[in-house]
Amino acid sequence: MTSGAPSGDAAPRRRGRPSRTQSGSGPATRDRILDAARDEFSERGYEKTSVRGIAKAAGVDSALVHHYFGTKEQVFEAAITVAFAPALEAPAAIEEGPLDEVGERLTRFIFGVWENPATRAPLLAIVRSAVTNETAAAVFRRLISAQLLGRIAGRIDLPDAELRAELAAAQLVGVALLRYVIKVEPLASAGVEQIVARVAPVVQGHLTGA
Structure with missing residues (x-):
């Protein structure tokens, strides 16, 4: 048996989709991303804020931010709609x-x-x-x-x-x-x-x- 080899029943994850461990708890994870986005936009402004930075602040993968919201503009719009x-x-x-x-x-x-x-x-x-x-x-x-x-x-x-x-x-x-x-x-x-x-x-x- 080869050490570290993937098990036979593990289905490969499609590129660009968050894994099950990344997806967290659904709505709670989405809210955490929005909170992080508001903080990042507040501290850095739109220009200096990145999806990667928002993901890092929220403790998730960047792919998960794209999965929930799409582009940085869409993340910004979602964040300010709640804030406003x-x-x-x-x-x-x-x-x-x-x-x-x-x-x-x-x-x-x-x-x-x-x-x-x-x-x-x-x-x-x-x-x-x-x-x-x-x-x-x-x-x-x-x-x-x-x-x-x-x-x-x-x-x-x-x-x-x-x-x-x-x-x-x-x-x-x-x-x-x-x-x-x-x-x-x-x-x-x-x-x-x-x-x-x-x-x-x-x-x-x-x-x-x-």
Whole structure:
């Protein structure tokens, strides 16, 4: 009997498919890959993140990342869709209370998401990647246009609703970029209530102003 020879009943694994030991526990492994992807994109940005690096951080083979998600772009889109989920609840702020107070409600909601450490980290991954890479930016545009801006515009019964929603979003994203990503002072250290008080009237003007 030859030592180290494969047993006769061991079927060869097709190239490009993860082995049974690599495939882990299905959904749990997929979630682990997504968590690792969010961390990698957050720390390195889209350009410097690789499928191999994501696989290493998740403790799996690169073939398993491709098996679940496909290309790096598809991994990024899957990761940010999950990460962006809290912000997608923002349109609910349009429906709660008087229309002339919607700017404050929306602003308070968005900065509440940013101030929460659990939701801030994945948002940083999205923004940092989108501002440094066109592929990542295209993914971000698809997500924010289809799932956030379109929903907000649909709740504003005014002319140019889509443009209004985009201008409001630009105001909020711009302030968030300077405060949380670039960390420009004194904006980065200002209290969140002070930020809401200054930004909310501008957002209100974009959404419902003449």
